[in-house]
Every structure is written in structure tokens, then in C-alpha cells.
Amino acid sequence: MTFADLGLATELLRAVSEQGYSQPTPIQAKAIPAVLKGADILAAAQTGTGKTAGFTLPLLQRLNSKTPVNGRRPVRALVLTPTRELAAQIAESVTNYGKYLPLRSAVIFGGVSIRPQFSALRSGVDILVATPGRLLDHVGQRTLDLSKVEILVLDEADRMLDMGFIHDIRKILALLPKQRQNLLFSATFSSDIKRLANGFLTSPELIEVAQRNTAAETVAQVVHRVDKKRKRELLSYLIGSQNWRQVLVFTRTKHGANHLSGQLTKDGISAAAIHGNKSQGARTKALADFKKGAVRVLVATDIAARGLDIDQLPYVVNYELPNISEDYVHRIGRTGRAGRAGQAVSLVCVDELKLLKDIERLLTAKIPEQMIAGYEPNPHIVAEPIKNGRPNQAGAKGKNQHNRNRTSLSKGSKFAGAKVRTGRNGNAATAKTRRIAMSG
Ligand code: AMP
Numbered sequence: 001m002t003f004a005d006l007g008l009a010t011e012l013l014r015a016v017s018e019q020g021y022s023q024p025t026p027i028q029a030k031a032i033p034a035v036l037k038g039a040d041i042l043a044a045a046q047t048g049t050g051k052t053a054g055f056t057l058p059l060l061q062r063l064n065s066k067t068p069v070n071g072r073r074p075v076r077a078l079v080l081t082p083t084r085e086l087a088a089q090i091a092e093s094v095t096n097y098g099k100y101l102p103l104r105s106a107v108i109f110g111g112v113s114i115r116p117q118f119s120a121l122r123s124g125v126d127i128l129v130a131t132p133g134r135l136l137d138h139v140g141q142r143t144l145d146l147s148k149v150e151i152l153v154l155d156e157a158d159r160m161l162d163m164g165f166i167h168d169i170r171k172i173l174a175l176l177p178k179q180r181q182n183l184l185f186s187a188t189f190s191s192d193i194k195r196l197a198n199g200f201l202t203s204p205e206l207i208e209v210a211q212r213n214t215a216a217e218t219v220a221q222v223v224h225r226v227d228k229k230r231k232r233e234l235l236s237y238l239i240g241s242q243n244w245r246q247v248l249v250f251t252r253t254k255h256g257a258n259h260l261s262g263q264l265t266k267d268g269i270s271a272a273a274i275h276g277n278k279s280q281g282a283r284t285k286a287l288a289d290f291k292k293g294a295v296r297v298l299v300a301t302d303i304a305a306r307g308l309d310i311d312q313l314p315y316v317v318n319y320e321l322p323n324i325s326e327d328y329v330h331r332i333g334r335t336g337r338a339g340r341a342g343q344a345v346s347l348v349c350v351d352e353l354k355l356l357k358d359i360e361r362l363l364t365a366k367i368p369e370q371m372i373a374g375y376e377p378n379p380h381i382v383a384e385p386i387k388n389g390r391p392n393q394a395g396a397k398g399k400n401q402h403n404r405n406r407t408s409l410s411k412g413s414k415f416a417g418a419k420v421r422t423g424r425n426g427n428a429a430t431a432k433t434r435r436i437a438m439s440g
Pocket residue numbers: 020021022023024025028046047048049050051052053309
């Protein structure tokens with residue numbers, strides 16, 4: 001199957017081939033024809049599956065097929081996404097894929113000055129990519145008219161609900177014309193997502209694809225047991241002695257991310273932190289520096305890292321295990337993408353053994369442990385409740401914790417039975433639910 005088989009226009013085929021894609025991913029093969037024929041879709045897809053091109057390419061084609069409106073250019077396609085980084089990445093994809101079409105796009109998100117966004121909107125855009133809060137700011141200031149939207153995309157809908165955007169989404173839905181095409185993408189399908197979907201999708205085509213588990217299969221996972229106090233030292237040692245060049249490190253808190261990034265810098269390892277309290281400029285710069293290799297370590301919190309598309313990321317380190325087991329899977333999905341080898345290293349202190357157990361229960365496999373000589377944990381240190389982290393699972397981060405009661409899109413989902421190889425020795429494990437099938 002080629003992109004041409006999917007019925008895409010030559011301008012889009014040219015742009016796709018310039019991106020170096022030779023064939024559509026499974027989600028693209030299903031979503032592109034469905035969107036082209038005008039159907040609503042409800043798609044189970046995570047970052048890494050190629051979903052962005054899956055909705056962007058056909059969306060561009062549909063907009064282009066209609067005669068451009070004379071004079072004013074109202075927004076005809078609206079893409080809503082939870083985070084600024086994702087919005088920026090989607091906008092970049094829209095620009096790349098649409099480079100040979102006479103369509104205009106813009107991206108708006110919070111944390112940056114609103115003024116340039118005013119002028120972008122004033123000059124007219126066909127496709128608008130936005131985070132919900134800033135979008136509503138514009139609506140409030142009457143700098144944005146959504147009454148001509150023909151296509152709505154809700155990307156990472158589950159994450160938007162987790163982040164408490166449900167009211168914003170409902171407000172935005174109320175501003176759109178009733179007649180429109182709706183595309184909803186979500187990695188997971190809680191009852192809240194299903195309720196939301198039922199409320200505005202019309203006879204949607206359900207799209208489920210077996211996850212490209214290449215990431216999972218090529219991620220070697222390992223646990224190093226170590227005392228909490230010695231984690232930073234061990235991390236610097238691993239980075240230095242093994243000459244790791246591009247490392248994404250996860251901490252549980254924003255403060256922890258800042259602190260660690262400062263300490264690594266003091267150790268002579270260039271590092272930057274990325275989290276929700278950083279200004280947009282600082283986040284963009286940190287990511288750009290990391291991508292181009294100017295910064296060796298990017299220390300991130302889960303929310304900030306969600307959806308980051310960094311090619312060929314070789315190392316992911318869980319400096320602290322996440323409170324929510326599923327976040328472990330999202331985190332390690334940042335490495336070993338598109339079939340490349342990756343390594344996920346977890347530094348685990350005695351306080352985190354319960355979290356580790358929960359993760360292993362989710363993976364239905366034990367992650368191999370490897371002791372690093374000189375960093376063996378002191379057996380006399382006893383577990384303490386985790387500071388700054390709410391109790392595991394129940395009441396953990398996110399306003400809508402019950403959204404974590406995830407169910408699959410339909411029974412017999414192909415996601416069930418996803419293989420995850422755990423560790424260098426490759427104990428293949430069969431996951432019970434698709435939650436652990438990760439982005440690839
Ligand atoms: P996404 O799931 O949309 O975030 O895409 C994940 C990554 O896959 C991005 O780096 C895309 O550039 C890349 N990608 C998307 N479509 C294809 C394709 N057909 N072939 C190879 N890579 C792709």
C-alpha cells in the first residue's frame with residue numbers, strides 16, 4: 001500500500017515523500033480514506049503511530065478541494081490538542097504536509113504573548129491548531145470566529161480530559177456549527193471519553209490498529225536499585241562512564257526537574273529542564289537545544305514530555321518512578337522509536353519498590369535488575385512514604401483521576417496481547433491490556 005493508493009493529491013504526495021515516508025502507517029491507511037470521504041472518526045491511537053499525518057493529510061485535501069472563500073478567510077479546520085508542545089508539533093506537520101497547497105495555518109497556545117496571534121488570526125487562516133485555554137481567550141476577546149469550522153480534530157482527547165479541559169472543550173463545541181466533520185483521537189477510552197464522543201460524533205468509523213510495537217520490542221528496560229540520596233551521583237556516573245549523549249530524564253515534580261538539571265550542570269553535564277512552570281520560550285529553547293545536541297540531558301515531568309517527538313532518542317531514565325504505572329509505559333515509549341534500539345533505565349530506591357511492583361503488574365513481567373558496583377543500596381534504610389507524590393494510583397495527578405479507569409474501545413481489541421520485551425534478555429511478556437502497548 002502506498003500513499004497514492006489512499007487517494008491523496010499530488011501536492012500532498014510530494015510533501016509526504018519529501019518527509020521520507022515510503023508507506024502509510026496502519027492508522028494512516030485507515031484514517032486517510034475515512035476522513036477523505038467525510039466520515040466522523042473515533043480512533044484509538046497514541047503518539048508515535050503516525051496519527052498526526054493520519055488526520056492532517058486528508059484534512060488538507062478536503063479543505064483544498066473547496067473553492068477558497070473570497071476575501072475573509074474563516075477558520076475551516078480546528079485542531080485541539082492538550083499541550084503547547086503538541087500544538088507546535090502538529091502545526092509544524094500542517095506546514096510541512098501542506099507546503100504545496102495554498103492553505104494557511106496558525107497555532108495558538110498560552111504562555112506566549114497573545115499579540116502575534118491576533119495578527120496571525122486577522123490575516124486569515126484555514127487551519128487553526130490550538131490548546132483549549134488560549135483558544136477561549138481569543139474567543140473572549142472576539143479575535144476569533146469559529147462559526148465556519150467544517151472539520152474539528154480532538155487530538156489526545158484522553159489527556160485533555162486528564163488535564164481538566166472538559167469544560168473548555170464543551171464551551172468550544174458549543175461555538176462550532178452543528179454541521180461539521182469530527183475526528184477524535186485518544187490513546188485510551190474511559191467512560192468519560194465515550195460520553196464525550198457520543199455527544200458530538202455522528203456514526204463515527206471506529207479505527208483501531210494494532211500498535212506498532214517496534215518501540216516496545218526494541219526498548220531494553222533495566223532497574224538499578226540505589227539509595228535515594230545517591231541517585232544523582234549514579235546518574236552522572238552512568239551518563240559519563242557510558243558516554244550517553246542524548247538522555248531524557250523523568251522526575252516526578254517540577255521542582256525535582258529544576259533541581260536535578262541544576263545539579264547535573266554542576267557535574268559538568270549540560271542539562272535543561274522542561275515542565276509546566278517554565279515559560280513557553282524556555283520550553284521551546286530547551287527542546288530545540290536538546291534536539292540539536294547542544295544540551296545532553298533534558299529533565300522532564302510527565303505532562304511536559306507527553307507527545308514530544310524526538311527522533312532516535314537512545315536513553316530514557318526514570319530518575320523517579322511515576323505514581324501512575326501507565327506513565328511508565330508512556331515514558332519509555334519516548335525511546336526506541338520507529339524500530340531503533342533504545343534503553344530505559346530506572347533508578348529505584350526503597351521507597352519506590354511498591355511503584356515498581358505496580359508497573360511490573362501492568363507489564364505482566366519483571367524488569368531485570370542490575371546492581372551497579374559501588375551503588376548498592378544500604379539494606380538498613382527503610383521505605384518512607386513518597387514526598388511530593390500523592391499516594392500511588394488513587395488520587396494521583398490529574399483532575400479527573402477516574403479517567404484512568406480505562407477500557408478498550410471494543411471487546412477483543414487488537415491491542416490486547418501486545419508484546420513488550422522487558423530487558424536485555426528479552427523476556428517477552430504479554431500485556432493484558434492495550435494500555436501498555438506504547439507509541440512506536
Ligand atoms: P505521530 O504519531 O503523528 O506523532 O508520528 C510519530 C512519528 O512518525 C513522527 O516522527 C512522524 O514524522 C513519523 N511518521 C509519520 N508517518 C510516517 C510514515 N508513514 N512513515 C514513517 N514515519 C512516519
